Amino acid sequence: MxxxxxxxxxxxxxxxxxxxxxxxxxxxxxxxxxxxxxxxxxxxxxxxxxxxxxxxxxxxxxxxxxxxxxxxxxxxxxxxxxxxxxxxxxxxxxxxxxxxxxxxxxxxxxxxxxxxSPPGSAADAEYKPLQLRVAAEAGLDVPRTLITNDPQAARDFADRIGGSVVYKPFFPVRGTVPGRGQTVAVYTSLVQPQDLPHPDIATTAHLFQEWVPKAHEVRLTAVGGRIFAAEIHAASAAGRIDWRSDYDSHTYRICEPPPDVAAGVLAMLDRLGLPYGAFDFVVTPEGEWRFLEVNPSGQYGFIEQATGLPITGAICDYLEGTGG
Missing domain, CATH: 3.40.50 (Rossmann fold)
Structure with missing residues (x-):
């Protein structure tokens, strides 16, 4: 329009x-x-x-x-x-x-x-099991993943992986410690096989993935068919596990995704019915791009500020009806 x-x-x-x-x-x-x-x-x-x-x-x-x-x-x-x-x-x-x-x-x-983005489509896309399946269907490389409330299944999964796995919440978990006023958040965390099985796993659904070695990570923002990607290099141990835990340690660099990754991103958004998505990828030391997640309303301002990528302009083009 x-x-x-x-x-x-x-x-x-x-x-x-x-x-x-x-x-x-x-x-x-x-x-x-x-x-x-x-x-x-x-x-x-x-x-x-x-x-x-x-x-x-x-x-x-x-x-x-x-x-x-x-x-x-x-x-x-x-x-x-x-x-x-x-x-x-x-x-x-x-x-x-x-x-x-x-x-x-x-x-x-x-x-x-x-x-x-359309609220219904965005709400559906928040479901990690759905987005992981759609990412695989779109040709993106998805780490091996387990969803379970069975502690022994978690240990069996780690044994099959043959090394460390990571635990991720399905949705951002933030809160305040009672009586202390301290704000806390749950980020991706490494889990060693010897720590499994753990009885707390039985209390609700848990998501485990294989740990993917990282050269760096990439925040890729897609708007109306246009793609803007930036490498994220974290200088702290916590940031290398989950970059959201330590923004102060980052440096950024504009990059170009491989053609098959760019095609997979656009195919995934088309299948989810979204004009916008903030994607997170791990790039391995061998240069392979592994999909982690997409946020249908994810932040992009910190990337634009650090790199100058014109993401705001692309969003406004779309809202004006001149782009996408």
């Missing part, structure tokens, strides 16, 4: 990555209406009528009013959940949240415009 129209930005109030996109759209004189789902229904008012085969109406806050018919695209980046009056009972709050998701969210989904 090209031509005039507003970009509806749905994101958390404090989101530096989203700020980059809004600032660039403003620089291009593209009209933007930014809101967070958390503003509905207390600070965001919706009124829409079905007129023929399309919805007409408005979305308004204390500052501005958006004509729904003018929306050319939606930038959807981790908006918070709707918030309701404190005095509502838990039962009423639960019903109201469901109605907000089905009504407000459903109306947005019915707008005839492009999304980056």
């Amino acid at each position: 090209t031509g005039a129209g507003q970009v509806l930005v749905l994101a958390g109030r404090f989101d530096p990555t989203c700020d980059l996109v809004v600032e660039e759209l403003n620089r291009r004189a593209v009209p933007v209406f930014r809101a967070d789902m958390a503003e509905f229904p207390l600070r965001l008012t919706l009124a829409a009528n079905l007129s023929g085969d399309r919805w007409d109406g408005t979305l308004a806050n204390a500052r501005r009013t958006l004509d729904l018919a003018s929306v050319r695209s939606v930038y959807y980046r981790r908006p918070a959940r709707p918030k309701f009056p404190e005095e509502m009972s838990p039962e009423a709050r639960s019903i109201a949240e469901t109605e907000a998701r089905r009504g407000f969210g459903g109306l947005l989904a019915a707008l005839p415009c492009r999304w980056l």
